[in-house]
Amino acid sequence: xxxxxFGASDRLESMRLLVDAELExxxxxxxxxxxxxxxxxxxxxxxxxxxxxxxxxxxxAHEIAGGTDIEEIMPxxxxxEMIHTATLVHDDINDEASHRRGVETIHSRVGLPKxxxxxxxxxxxxFGLGGCYEENIVRILxxxxxxxxxxxxxxxxxxxxLTTSPEDYLRIVRGKTxxxxxxxxxxxxLVAGLSDERAYSLKQFGMELGIAFQLVDDLLDLRGDERxxxxxxxxxxxxxxxxxxIHALTLSHGKQRVRLAELIExxxxxxxxxxxxxxxxxxxxxxxxxxxxxxxxRAVTNLNAFVDSxxxxxxxxxxxxxxxxxx
Amino acid sequence: xxxxxFGASDRLESMRLLVDAELExxxxxxxxxxxxxxxxxxxxxxxxxxxxxxxxxxxxAHEIAGGTDIEEIMPxxxxxEMIHTATLVHDDINDEASHRRGVETIHSRVGLPKxxxxxxxxxxxxFGLGGCYEENIVRILxxxxxxxxxxxxxxxxxxxxLTTSPEDYLRIVRGKTxxxxxxxxxxxxLVAGLSDERAYSLKQFGMELGIAFQLVDDLLDLRGDERxxxxxxxxxxxxxxxxxxIHALTLSHGKQRVRLAELIExxxxxxxxxxxxxxxxxxxxxxxxxxxxxxxxRAVTNLNAFVDSxxxxxxxxxxxxxxxxxx
Numbered sequence: 113x114x115x116x117x118f119g120a121s122d123r124l125e126s127m128r129l130l131v132d133a134e135l136e137x138x139x140x141x142x143x144x145x146x147x148x149x150x151x152x153x154x155x156x157x158x159x160x161x162x163x164x165x166x167x168x169x170x171x172x173a174h175e176i177a178g179g180t181d182i183e184e185i186m187p188x189x190x191x192x193e194m195i196h197t198a199t200l201v202h203d204d205i206n207d208e209a210s211h212r213r214g215v216e217t218i219h220s221r222v223g224l225p226k227x228x229x230x231x232x233x234x235x236x237x238x239f240g241l242g243g244c245y246e247e248n249i250v251r252i253l254x255x256x257x258x259x260x261x262x263x264x265x266x267x268x269x270x271x272x273x274l275t276t277s278p279e280d281y282l283r284i285v286r287g288k289t290x291x292x293x294x295x296x297x298x299x300x301x302l303v304a305g306l307s308d309e310r311a312y313s314l315k316q317f318g319m320e321l322g323i324a325f326q327l328v329d330d331l332l333d334l335r336g337d338e339r340x341x342x343x344x345x346x347x348x349x350x351x352x353x354x355x356x357x358i359h360a361l362t363l364s365h366g367k368q369r370v371r372l373a374e375l376i377e378x379x380x381x382x383x384x385x386x387x388x389x390x391x392x393x394x395x396x397x398x399x400x401x402x403x404x405x406x407x408x409x410r411a412v413t414n415l416n417a418f419v420d421s422x423x424x425x426x427x428x429x430x431x432x433x434x435x436x437x438x439x
Numbered sequence: 440x441x442x443x444x445f446g447a448s449d450r451l452e453s454m455r456l457l458v459d460a461e462l463e464x465x466x467x468x469x470x471x472x473x474x475x476x477x478x479x480x481x482x483x484x485x486x487x488x489x490x491x492x493x494x495x496x497x498x499x500a501h502e503i504a505g506g507t508d509i510e511e512i513m514p515x516x517x518x519x520e521m522i523h524t525a526t527l528v529h530d531d532i533n534d535e536a537s538h539r540r541g542v543e544t545i546h547s548r549v550g551l552p553k554x555x556x557x558x559x560x561x562x563x564x565x566f567g568l569g570g571c572y573e574e575n576i577v578r579i580l581x582x583x584x585x586x587x588x589x590x591x592x593x594x595x596x597x598x599x600x601l602t603t604s605p606e607d608y609l610r611i612v613r614g615k616t617x618x619x620x621x622x623x624x625x626x627x628x629l630v631a632g633l634s635d636e637r638a639y640s641l642k643q644f645g646m647e648l649g650i651a652f653q654l655v656d657d658l659l660d661l662r663g664d665e666r667x668x669x670x671x672x673x674x675x676x677x678x679x680x681x682x683x684x685i686h687a688l689t690l691s692h693g694k695q696r697v698r699l700a701e702l703i704e705x706x707x708x709x710x711x712x713x714x715x716x717x718x719x720x721x722x723x724x725x726x727x728x729x730x731x732x733x734x735x736x737r738a739v740t741n742l743n744a745f746v747d748s749x750x751x752x753x754x755x756x757x758x759x760x761x762x763x764x765x766x
Contacts, residue, residue, distance in 0.1 A: 254567025
């Protein structure tokens with residue numbers, strides 16, 4: 113699937129397959145060494161596909177920074193995917209989601225208690241992998257995970273909060289989505305031996321890419337893209353204040369504003385066309401699309417500090433991939 | 440409270456107060472640096488009291504091993520308490536517990552989603568603290584957390600399983616309760632510079648103490664000790680196969696066995712006297728008490744390799760404390 117998504121890039125596809133193989137070996141090893149059902153359940157989610165964007169970016173950031181030994185960076189790449197999957201397992205509990213990527217969620221299959229513990233196991237294994245690095249790298253890992261929790265709290269507080277501002281939104285997205293991308297690229301640069309200043313450019317690349325990634329997720333939720341593996345409008349049903357909604361609420365007035373608020377507060381699939389009509393009247397989808405482009409351009413600008421290379425080309429092609437996801 | 444519990448030991452009490460103060464400073468620092476509500480909620484559980492047995496044992500194991508710089512070991516001691524509290528927050532969700540130590544649980548106060556994330560935050564902060572140590576220490580930390588998850592899975596599989604054997608029980612307890620004690624003492628010994636072999640004696644001390652600790656918990660649940668902060672028989676109601684129950688089911692036969700099985704499978708508080716009568720007929724409480732003593736004696740034997748010292752005296756007094764908890 114990602115082979116098609118990444119377009120003509122054989123290199124990215126072979127890197128993705130390498131990450132898949134490493135994750136598979138890790139889970140098999142865990143099952144053999146006695147983690148049994150926990151490892152199997154976690155493996156079923158971890159290995160159910162996925163673009164592996166986080167590990168790929170870490171591998172590429174390491175390479176663009178001059179790293180030549182992939183073994184040196186692989187544990188961090190795998191850690192990022194384990195921790196990401198841990199948050200998915202716990203998010204799915206909290207969103208009461210029955211499916212992800214078309215596969216039944218862990219709590220639907222084996223109940224809440226095991227799903228909570230399975231997520232903890234994935235966190236633990238992720239941190240264990242990160243433990244082979246110096247203290248500064250472990251701190252970056254721990255910090256983005258802590259920020260993630262703080263942002264998820266804030267997001268919960270903004271559920272159905274129609275006064276959520278673009279600033280609130282961006283702060284949450286920085287912690288929840290962009291932070292992990294940024295931290296991964298930053299840490300990869302440091303592992304490769306970059307100065308803090310140059311590694312910071314990689315962090316900014318990851319942050320900008322991450323913001324764009326979330327904006328595209330917001331758009332896809334409203335477009336009902338089947339690649340999301342969940343029904344269209346799921347975010348709206350959950351009361352998540354995505355940027356198109358925030359933008360439309362800000363710009364609309366009079367009867368339209370009242371109707372928009374009504375729709376958001378009690379949304380069901382039959383309201384879909386009416387909601388899209390209101391969002392389009394305020395150009396909110398278009399506005400979000402433009403922001404995607406802006407953040408991706410900013411991401412690429414942060415790579416200017418690095419000489420042209422195969423890694424750089426592939427990092428740019430990942431920004432293209434994020435751009436094309438919403439088209 | 441622990442001042443009384445630890446008896447006449449002023450040293451243990453002052454160590455406990457030091458740990459409390461460090462945890463308090465850590466939470467305050469987190470609140471100030473923007474973790475707001477997550478840190479406050481987690482702080483309300485973390486700072487609600489508690490014996491701080493895990494951090495105290497780590498500090499003492501470090502000292503008995505020849506460590507002289509308490510700053511060197513404090514992050515590990517705090518990490519153990521943060522991770523312990525993370526598991527409590529998630530366990531309380533899974534047990535649907537409304538109170539712990541007489542305080543309302545996080546999920547009762549702010550709902551499931553925030554409680555799941557709060558536990559994740561505590562895990563994350565615990566691992567972050569552990570990140571200042573060498574890779575071998577981080578591995579020990581990650582391994583005991585992973586074992587913990589595996590054992591909790593197994594415990595869930597044995598809920599109301601009347602065929603649970605003493606071996607099943609001990610395997611679960613080793614992962615769930617004793618492992619964290621053992622790993623903490625082991626790691627503390629290594630940090631202080633002990634050889635692996637000598638640090639292993641500290642690990643065994645912690646494991647034996649941890650098994651005894653769990654057995655006492657089993658006894659207190661049936662005795663309805665108010666220090667547990669939950670109603671008597673809570674384990675029985677949850678279908679947890681504690682050792683007194685396993686022992687009684689093994690020894691009883693005929694009508695008594697049938698009645699005991701009925702009581703366990705559908706227990707309510709009014710059955711309490713009848714259950715205790717059946718447990719006493721098979722001497723199951725007494726059997727468990729003897730095991731407590733055996734494991735505590737074995738714990739102390741593992742300290743023989745160390746010369747007498749203040750730290751050793753206090754480690755022994757902690758085994759006395761565990762012994763006296765059930766009397």
